[in-house]
Amino acid sequence: MCNLPTDHSGSVVRPVSRLWQGVLDTTVDSVAVEVPVALVFNGISHAVMMATPLDLEEFAIGFSLTESIVDRISDVFEVDVVHHASSIEIQLTIAQGAFQQLKGKRRALAGRTGCGVCGIESIELLDLRPERVPLHSASVAVTSRAIERAVLQLPDKQTLMKQTGGVHAAAWCLTDGTITEAFEDVGRHNALDKLIGRLVHRRVDLQSGFVFLSSRASYELVRKSARVGIPMLATISAPTSLAIQIAQEAGIRLLSFCRRNGFVEYTAAPTAHSPNGFAQ
Numbered sequence: 001m002c003n004l005p006t007d008h009s010g011s012v013v014r015p016v017s018r019l020w021q022g023v024l025d026t027t028v029d030s031v032a033v034e035v036p037v038a039l040v041f042n043g044i045s046h047a048v049m050m051a052t053p054l055d056l057e058e059f060a061i062g063f064s065l066t067e068s069i070v071d072r073i074s075d076v077f078e079v080d081v082v083h084h085a086s087s088i089e090i091q092l093t094i095a096q097g098a099f100q101q102l103k104g105k106r107r108a109l110a111g112r113t114g115c116g117v118c119g120i121e122s123i124e125l126l127d128l129r130p131e132r133v134p135l136h137s138a139s140v141a142v143t144s145r146a147i148e149r150a151v152l153q154l155p156d157k158q159t160l161m162k163q164t165g166g167v168h169a170a171a172w173c174l175t176d177g178t179i180t181e182a183f184e185d186v187g188r189h190n191a192l193d194k195l196i197g198r199l200v201h202r203r204v205d206l207q208s209g210f211v212f213l214s215s216r217a218s219y220e221l222v223r224k225s226a227r228v229g230i231p232m233l234a235t236i237s238a239p240t241s242l243a244i245q246i247a248q249e250a251g252i253r254l255l256s257f258c259r260r261n262g263f264v265e266y267t268a269a270p271t272a273h274s275p276n277g278f279a280q
Contacts, residue, residue, distance in 0.1 A: 009033065009053075009054075010032060010033055010052045010053065010054045010160045010163075010164075010167070010184065011030045011031060011032055011033060011160060011163045011164050012030070012031060012033055013028045013029070013030055013031075014028065014029055014030075014031055015027075015028055016028065016029045030163040030164050031164050031166065032052060032160060032164040032166040032167045032186050033052055033053055033186075034050050034051070034052060034186045035050070035051065035052075035053055035086070035087060035088055036048050036049075036050060036086075036087040036088070037049050037050070037051045037053070037056065037059070037087070037088045037089075037090060038087065038088070038089045038090065039060060039063060039064075039090050039092065040089055040090065040091045040092065041064075041069065041092050041094055041099060041102060042092075042093060042094060042099045043091075044103075046069070046102065047063075047067075049063075049187070049190060050186065050187065051185055051186065051187055051190045052160070052167060052184065052185040052186050052187075052190070053083075053088055054160075054183075054184070054185070054194075055183055055194045055197075055198070056081045056088065056090055057079050057081065057090075057197070058183065058193075058194045058195075058197030058198045058201065059090075059185075059190060059193050059194045059197060060076075060079050060081075060090045060092055060197065061073060061076055061079065061196075061197035061200060061201060062192070062193030062194055062195065062196035062197030062198075062200070062224075063193045063197075064076055064092065064094070065196060065197070065200060065227065065228055066192075066193055066196060066223075066224035066227050066228060068227060069094070069098060069102050070094055070095070070098045071098070073200050073201065074095075075094050075095040075097075075098045076092060076093075076094055077093040077094065077095070078091075078092065078093040079091075079092050080092075129249070130222070130223055130226035130227075130246050130249050130250035130252075131226050131227055131229070131250065132226075132249075132250060132251055133225075133226055133229050133230070133231050133250050133251045133252050134207075134229075134231075134251070140253075141175045142175055142177075142210055142232060142234075142253075144262060144263070145176075145177065146173070146175060146176050146177030147177060147234060147255065147258050147262075147263050148177065148260050148261075149176065149177030149178060150171065150173045150177040150178075150179060150212045150234065150258070151236075151258055151259060151260050152260065153171075153177070153178070153179045154169060154171055154179065154182070154212060154214065157169065157171060157179055157182035158182070158184060158214070159184070160184040161184060161214075166186065167184045167185060167186055167191075168184065168185060168186070168187065168188040168191045168213065168214050168215045169182055169183065169184050169191055169213070169214040170182070170183050170188070170191035170192040170194065170195040170211060170212075170213050170214075171183075171195070171211070171212045171213075172195055172199055172204070172209055172210075172211060172212075173209050173210050173211070173212050173234075174208070174209045175208070175209055175210070179212070180209075181195060181198055181199065182195070183195045183198065188213060188214075188215035188216075188218070188221065189218075189220050189221060189224065191213070192211065192213065192221055192224055192225070193224065195211065196224065196228055196230075200228065206228055206229050206230050207229060207230070207231050209232075210230070210231070210232035210233065210234055210253075211225060211230055211232070211233050211234065212234045212235075212258070213233070213234070213235045213236065214235075214236050215235060215236065215237055216235060216237035216238050216239065216240070216256070217233060217235040217237070217238070217239035217240065217243040217244075217247075217254060217256050218239075218240050218242075218243055219240060219242040219243045219245075219246055221233065221235075221243065222243045222246045222247045222250065222252060222254065223246055225250075225252060226246065226250035226252060230252070231251075231252060231253060232252060232253040232254075232255070233247065233252055233253070233254050233255070234254075234255040234256070234258050234263070235255070235256045235257075235258065236256075236257070236258055237256065237257070238256055238257065239254060239256045239266055244266045244267065247266065247267045248267050252267065253265070253267055254266045254267045
């Protein structure tokens with residue numbers, strides 16, 4: 001049985017044998033913690049996600065919102081994190097109306113790292129129709145310089161990544177690219193839920209900036225962003241075809257392959273403000 005670290009940290013130290021340039025060395029290495037996290041609503045277990053045991057209150061709130069279990073944070077009355085020997089249980093008390101709605105559409109969801117629909121009972125229950133996000137001046141105002149700033153700042157926000165090399169990050173950026181919040185997890189969708197949970201709890205205007213992710217742009221990341229009205233998503237790696245489709249339907253600005261010297265935009269035509277086609 002795998003036991004959780006006693007301090008509930010995001011990493012653990014494990015003995016390893018490292019072969020480097022022909023030299024074999026016995027040493028230790030830090031690895032990211034991945035544990036089952038059960039989300040229990042009003043006493044009924046709804047989902048088990050594999051996650052890093054950090055910022056779990058934010059994760060629970062973000063998950064509840066992005067999975068449409070509740071419509072607003074005020075529907076979440078209490079969040080209690082219970083640590084067991086080899087798992088974690090997050091017990092949420094939600095409004096009775098939201099709970100009745102949850103029971104009516106309840107599905108079996110067994111989450112795995114990087115997976116958004118494992119365990120869904122039928123194709124008919126897969127909701128791919130996103131909410132429409134109103135075009136907002138904040139997302140339009142984001143320039144290549146803002147993306148460059150976000151790219152340069154993100155590594156300094158990735159504490160767990162520096163330790164382990166095995167987690168994703170989700171960051172909230174102002175329109176000039178300044179990162180104000182960042183969360184890490186073995187699952188990119190979990191990191192985004194943690195970020196959204198913090199932003200909503202602090203009543204941040206979700207149309208006043210954009211999300212920057214250290215991962216590829218998969219459909220569930222765009223879908224979660226649409227549910228809470230985030231107008232722009234930027235990622236370091238490539239998007240999937242379904243991510244692009246959902247972003248277009250939702251009206252979300254989607255930028256991928258974000259680097260210091262540029263990016264690829266998948267949902268809007270380039271402007272003519274600069275020689276490379278993008279506003280500076």
